[in-house]
Amino acid sequence: MIVRDIVEKLGLKVCSGENGLNREIEGGYTSDLLSDVMGNADENHVWVTLQTHKNIMAIASLKELAAIVLVKGYEPEADAAEQSNEEGIPILSSEEEAFELTGKLYEIINQAK
Amino acid sequence: MEFKFTIEGGNFSKAGSASSEVKKILKQLNVNPKIIKRTVVSLYEAEVNVVAHAFEGNMNVDIDTDKIVVKIEDKGPGIPDIDQAMQEGYSTATPQVREMGFGAGMGLPNIKRNSDQMNITSKVDVGTEVEIINYLG
Ligand SMILES: Nc1ncnc2c1ncn2[C@@H]1O[C@H](COP(=O)(O)OP(=O)(O)OP(=O)(O)O)[C@@H](O)[C@H]1O
Ligand SMILES: [Mg+2]
Numbered sequence: 001m002i003v004r005d006i007v008e009k010l011g012l013k014v015c016s017g018e019n020g021l022n023r024e025i026e027g028g029y030t031s032d033l034l035s036d037v038m039g040n041a042d043e044n045h046v047w048v049t050l051q052t053h054k055n056i057m058a059i060a061s062l063k064e065l066a067a068i069v070l071v072k073g074y075e076p077e078a079d080a081a082e083q084s085n086e087e088g089i090p091i092l093s094s095e096e097e098a099f100e101l102t103g104k105l106y107e108i109i110n111q112a113k
Numbered sequence: 114m115e116f117k118f119t120i121e122g123g124n125f126s127k128a129g130s131a132s133s134e135v136k137k138i139l140k141q142l143n144v145n146p147k148i149i150k151r152t153v154v155s156l157y158e159a160e161v162n163v164v165a166h167a168f169e170g171n172m173n174v175d176i177d178t179d180k181i182v183v184k185i186e187d188k189g190p191g192i193p194d195i196d197q198a199m200q201e202g203y204s205t206a207t208p209q210v211r212e213m214g215f216g217a218g219m220g221l222p223n224i225k226r227n228s229d230q231m232n233i234t235s236k237v238d239v240g241t242e243v244e245i246i247n248y249l250g
Contacts, residue, residue: 034161035219038154039226051214058129062136062153079126 001025001112003067003090006046009108010094010101012069016081017090025066025109030102034059041065046109048102052076057083057091065089069105071098114138114176120160122168122189125213131172132156135183142176144249151227152181152247158220159185159243165210166190167241180229183245191237199225199233 004021007014014021029041030048034055041047043064049056050071057080060068067090070076076084076091084091094101116138118131135156139149156172163170167189175182192198199221206216224231230246 032214033217033219034214035158035217035223038157039219039223043150049214053213054126055128055213055215058133058157062129062132062157063150 001109003046003092005112006067006069006105006108007092010104012092012094015070015076015084015091015093017067017084017088019085020067020088020090023066023089028102028105028109030098038063046105048098048105050074050098052080054079054083056080057087057089060084060089061087067092069094069101071096071101116174116176118172118174120163120170120172120185120187122164122166122170122187125164128161128164129157132160135172135174138174138176139181144181148181148247148249152183152245154227155224155231155245155247156183156185158223159183159245161215162220162241162243163187163189165206165215170240177249179250180246180248184242185245186240186242188240191239191241192233192235193237195233195235 003023026044028046031037032049044066046066047068052074070093073095136153167187170187173184201222202218204216204218210216228245229248232244235241
């Protein structure tokens with residue numbers, strides 16, 4: 001399963017980092033607390049959050065996450081989008097809330113395993 | 114091998130950049146990926162603590178054949194009660210900082226879990242030093 005697959009299956013908007021759509025996804029983590037994500041997310045995870053500032057990219061880059069998915073139609077701040085493009089780690093956006101989106105992601109990622 | 118990076122208090126847009134530089138160096142040196150991951154988590158948390166809680170600081174990295182020793186020292190308010198600060202959930206972060214998703218009180222516990230040795234010394238109204246040691250073996 002790659003990032004492009006979840007974009008297509010869930011109709012997500014690609015806000016930035018389009019060059020990373022072939023990154024492999026192996027799981028996910030949902031949280032808006034940065035230290036929680038730092039401590040518990042893993043390499044190749046998709047991260048579901050409502051945080052839109054540049055620090056989400058610092059974490060995605062350090063943890064080598066597959067992609068970030070923003071909920072409720074949120075968009076990344078300009079400097080976050082810029083780093084996402086540079087590093088090739090996509091920031092996606094969904095109209096749904098974290099609960100619904102996480103449920104769907106969980107299902108399609110596990111089906112692919 | 115020794116490296117030194119500066120950390121700016123209050124500058125969240127640069128938070129994590131010193132840790133990111135160290136990660137690049139460790140990758141170049143072909144350090145075991147598991148040890149890189151643990152080290153990166155602990156360095157990031159210590160770096161962000163300087164940004165969120167102190168005025169300015171440095172990250173001093175010493176990479177040896179058998180271990181990585183990193184000292185993060187800052188000028189800042191210091192920590193009056195280190196045992197309390199180490200407790201998961203304890204945080205003095207401001208409302209603005211919490212709104213950004215910092216301030217869960219999980220940073221120092223993350224460092225503890227992701228280092229082989231962690232030493233904190235602090236002086237109120239002077240500053241804090243966090244030493245993180247990870248063995249390469
Ligand atoms: N370098 C520092 N200078 C002054 N106080 C610090 C420093 N590092 C930590 N502290 C104190 O210890 C508390 C706990 O730190 P910890 O990193 O565990 O949580 P946090 O930074 O508040 O939140 P989080 O790391 O989850 O975003 C802080 O809220 C602060 O009071
Ligand atoms: Mg912290």
